Amino acid sequence: MTARVEFLYLSEEDMIKAGVQDISSCIDIIDEVYKIIGQGDYLMGGVNGNSHGVKLQFPKESKFKNMPLDGPDRRFMAMVAYLGGRFGICGEKWYGSNVDNIEKGLPRSILMVVLNDAITGAPLAIMSANLISSMRTGASPAVGVRHLGNKDSTRLAAIGAGPISRACIRSILTESKSITELVIYDLFEDKSKHLIEQMEKEFGVKGIVAKSTEEALKESDIISVAASRLRPVNINPEFLKEGALILQTGGMTAPDDYWLNSDIVLDNPLMHKAYMEDAKRTGDAENTYKEIMGGNIYSLVDRKELPDLNEFKTLGEIALKEETYTRNKKRFTHFISGGQAVFDLGWSFEIYKRALEKNIGQKLLLWDKPAGV
Amino acid sequence: MTARVEFLYLSEEDMIKAGVQDISSCIDIIDEVYKIIGQGDYLMGGVNGNSHGVKLQFPKESKFKNMPLDGPDRRFMAMVAYLGGRFGICGEKWYGSNVDNIEKGLPRSILMVVLNDAITGAPLAIMSANLISSMRTGASPAVGVRHLGNKDSTRLAAIGAGPISRACIRSILTESKSITELVIYDLFEDKSKHLIEQMEKEFGVKGIVAKSTEEALKESDIISVAASRLRPVNINPEFLKEGALILQTGGMTAPDDYWLNSDIVLDNPLMHKAYMEDAKRTGDAENTYKEIMGGNIYSLVDRKELPDLNEFKTLGEIALKEETYTRNKKRFTHFISGGQAVFDLGWSFEIYKRALEKNIGQKLLLWDKPAGV
Numbered sequence: 001m002t003a004r005v006e007f008l009y010l011s012e013e014d015m016i017k018a019g020v021q022d023i024s025s026c027i028d029i030i031d032e033v034y035k036i037i038g039q040g041d042y043l044m045g046g047v048n049g050n051s052h053g054v055k056l057q058f059p060k061e062s063k064f065k066n067m068p069l070d071g072p073d074r075r076f077m078a079m080v081a082y083l084g085g086r087f088g089i090c091g092e093k094w095y096g097s098n099v100d101n102i103e104k105g106l107p108r109s110i111l112m113v114v115l116n117d118a119i120t121g122a123p124l125a126i127m128s129a130n131l132i133s134s135m136r137t138g139a140s141p142a143v144g145v146r147h148l149g150n151k152d153s154t155r156l157a158a159i160g161a162g163p164i165s166r167a168c169i170r171s172i173l174t175e176s177k178s179i180t181e182l183v184i185y186d187l188f189e190d191k192s193k194h195l196i197e198q199m200e201k202e203f204g205v206k207g208i209v210a211k212s213t214e215e216a217l218k219e220s221d222i223i224s225v226a227a228s229r230l231r232p233v234n235i236n237p238e239f240l241k242e243g244a245l246i247l248q249t250g251g252m253t254a255p256d257d258y259w260l261n262s263d264i265v266l267d268n269p270l271m272h273k274a275y276m277e278d279a280k281r282t283g284d285a286e287n288t289y290k291e292i293m294g295g296n297i298y299s300l301v302d303r304k305e306l307p308d309l310n311e312f313k314t315l316g317e318i319a320l321k322e323e324t325y326t327r328n329k330k331r332f333t334h335f336i337s338g339g340q341a342v343f344d345l346g347w348s349f350e351i352y353k354r355a356l357e358k359n360i361g362q363k364l365l366l367w368d369k370p371a372g373v
Numbered sequence: 374m375t376a377r378v379e380f381l382y383l384s385e386e387d388m389i390k391a392g393v394q395d396i397s398s399c400i401d402i403i404d405e406v407y408k409i410i411g412q413g414d415y416l417m418g419g420v421n422g423n424s425h426g427v428k429l430q431f432p433k434e435s436k437f438k439n440m441p442l443d444g445p446d447r448r449f450m451a452m453v454a455y456l457g458g459r460f461g462i463c464g465e466k467w468y469g470s471n472v473d474n475i476e477k478g479l480p481r482s483i484l485m486v487v488l489n490d491a492i493t494g495a496p497l498a499i500m501s502a503n504l505i506s507s508m509r510t511g512a513s514p515a516v517g518v519r520h521l522g523n524k525d526s527t528r529l530a531a532i533g534a535g536p537i538s539r540a541c542i543r544s545i546l547t548e549s550k551s552i553t554e555l556v557i558y559d560l561f562e563d564k565s566k567h568l569i570e571q572m573e574k575e576f577g578v579k580g581i582v583a584k585s586t587e588e589a590l591k592e593s594d595i596i597s598v599a600a601s602r603l604r605p606v607n608i609n610p611e612f613l614k615e616g617a618l619i620l621q622t623g624g625m626t627a628p629d630d631y632w633l634n635s636d637i638v639l640d641n642p643l644m645h646k647a648y649m650e651d652a653k654r655t656g657d658a659e660n661t662y663k664e665i666m667g668g669n670i671y672s673l674v675d676r677k678e679l680p681d682l683n684e685f686k687t688l689g690e691i692a693l694k695e696e697t698y699t700r701n702k703k704r705f706t707h708f709i710s711g712g713q714a715v716f717d718l719g720w721s722f723e724i725y726k727r728a729l730e731k732n733i734g735q736k737l738l739l740w741d742k743p744a745g746v
Contacts, residue, residue, distance in 0.1 A: 003478035009382070012740040041437040045427035045451070047654045054418035054427035056453055056463065064414040066461040068491050076463045076494060078418070078451040080429055088439040090429065090449045090469060094487065096494015105376035107743050110494040112487070114467065118441050121449060121469015121483045126499060128739050163745055281420045281650075362737070366501050367385040370480050372536055 005366035010127035010355055018355040020131040023139070023174045026347055030139040031146060031319060032085065033346040037268055038316020041084030042342050048277070050270035052339060053079030053093075072099040072230050073108055081341035082118060083349070091115040093129055093344040109133070113348045123366065125352045129344060132351070136343040138167025140267065141224055141247035142175040144335040147319050148245055148265060148327055149222065154180050156205075157220035159213060159233050160250060161186035161195040165226035168249050169195070172224060173203045183208040185216035187231075214239045226250040230291075237261065243329035248336045253296055260305065262332040264297065265318065268340060269309040272298070276309070293338050378739040383500035383728055391728040393504040396512070396547045399720055403512040404519060404692060405458065406719040410641055411689025414457030415715050421650070423643035425712060426452030426466075445472040445603055446481055454714035455491060456722070464488040466502055466717040482506070486721045496739065498725045502717065505724070509716040511540025513640070514597055514620035515548040517708040520692045521618055521638060521700055522595065527553050529578075530593035532586060532606050533623060534559035534568040538599035541622055542568070545597060546576045556581040558589035560604075587612045599623040603664075610634065616702035621709045626669055633678065635705040637670065638691065641713060642682040645671070649682070666711050 036042055045051045056076040058068045080092040095111035102108055113129040156179045158169050173179055182205045184192040196207035210216035217223060217239040223246045227233045232251030237258040266272060276298050279288035289295030300306040318325045327333050355361045409415055418424045429449040431441045453465040468484035475481055484502040529552045531542050546552055555578045557565040569580035583589035590596060590612040596619045600606045605624030610631040639645060649671050652661035662668030673679040691698045700706050728734045
């Protein structure tokens, strides 16, 4: 036993070399993490141990000249977790986000992950996590397709043509080989067109640029909604095909009858409970719900039109069952997939192990012998 | 403008080279941070923007074999903040803590700090933070002495002889040149003796090993209480000198009349409010208070025997006033000094700047050009 502590640093380039962009492995890992969530072998922060994370809430205005102000996607966030199963690690993702980054050539969010020994707390790895984050976010709806999809789905619609939507499409097309048609709708048609061309090349699907949400939704078997949480897409259930699978990774609103007529499958009911509790603590839950992915659902739960969150189906529980889940072909199936630090840790740990095997990255010394002991 | 992102990595040895152990500068910086808190030019996490941090709460037992279990000082924690003034940075401290580390030759807690650009969120520095943390913790009661002390204090008592108490003593003796006598009480007399010898050598004070709390308290002008939060020291006000200054950095309980007869000065009322709210959310506030430094005060506030936390004096406001604060010589003055991420950021930023100037540490590349943009 030595008190020397070393850890691995992985830049974004190292992460790419180590395989962070390996979509099908990422889907497998996220599937595994969903099963771990289903079993309960994990911890996150907050009073109920399922908080998404802790956020610096920038004020709308300030008398202090340097204080960062609130704005679109402006935040600084830390998401802590312990992930069990064969992972057995603590760690966190933290990031700063600012829409103005884009004009500087920077990503909107700059993310890093640290993995820590669950027993001693010593760092094992610190890594660039932009690709971890987008990969795990995209993989999550694909795990939804794996367990909730029908083998014969042929048409995928994507609402939103940004980087998260692209990650979702790539994962879903990697997972579901039966899909032959991809239709994309975005407020900016040229973005849809550009993404369609990319996806046609990568996956050999037939691409369609939709002029409206309606056009995208109708006749689609699977709908991936990955629009900005700040500009939620309104989904009109009249345009939806009977029995459609809706995968919500971004902001989305729908009329009450959509939610009441859907089989809703949650990623993690306890995280949504934590969101609801935090929203209630602000003193204006209804308004706060508007900024949260599950907001519509929470309102209906508060009004007792939907049951308590504990009673919803969860993807983890469905994934853990050996038999295949049979989707109700008369109702919509809605899978809501929010961000959870356990996903970041799962995929990061896999890439960390690959980096160690392939000797990628820089070993950094924390101390040879700690000064304080 | 380039999208290249580089940051500085500082190991513990680098931190020492850059001056992390410079006590008097650290006191000045922590004083500056207290003034910034007094002005309100900072942000922390949580609903009220003043949460100490987000914690992974390990369960007392678990059916999962690898899950870390609760135990003395067992936690994984992230503390986020924005610090204004001339600092203008976001960042966080995170750490894992486990009392079993000590037998492995590791510190009980293994801490790191990251500093991020407040606008873009890009990392500026990642550093070993064990010394940051102990230095800023020790400096805080010394700032209390600076603003609440009397120039003629000659006898300092320290309750606790662990590393935090040592850091407090060093800072207080650095700040207050009038102190000629140091008395230490610890449950383990040999620890007191060892620390007394160190302090006699370093500061030329006359050292006394006390056999009891009573012996330490009586005749002392300033009392530094830095015992473990898990084994709070009970302070009997009958043993205290009239007008004594009590600096609470660790666990402490006292009978109600102590608190009612003290001028209580808080480090940050809003952080204590956040502690109280979180304790109430557990459903058993009184019991949760027992594990929190300010627990006795919170109970009295709940019972309305003490006013609302907003009405307490704060060190920041006192420090901001140009005239010297005059301590009431008939009452006790109690200063409670809990951990806040803003202190970690303040001292880390200073050391980061010194490291840059002296070319200490390793530059690490996050990316030359981000993959996702």
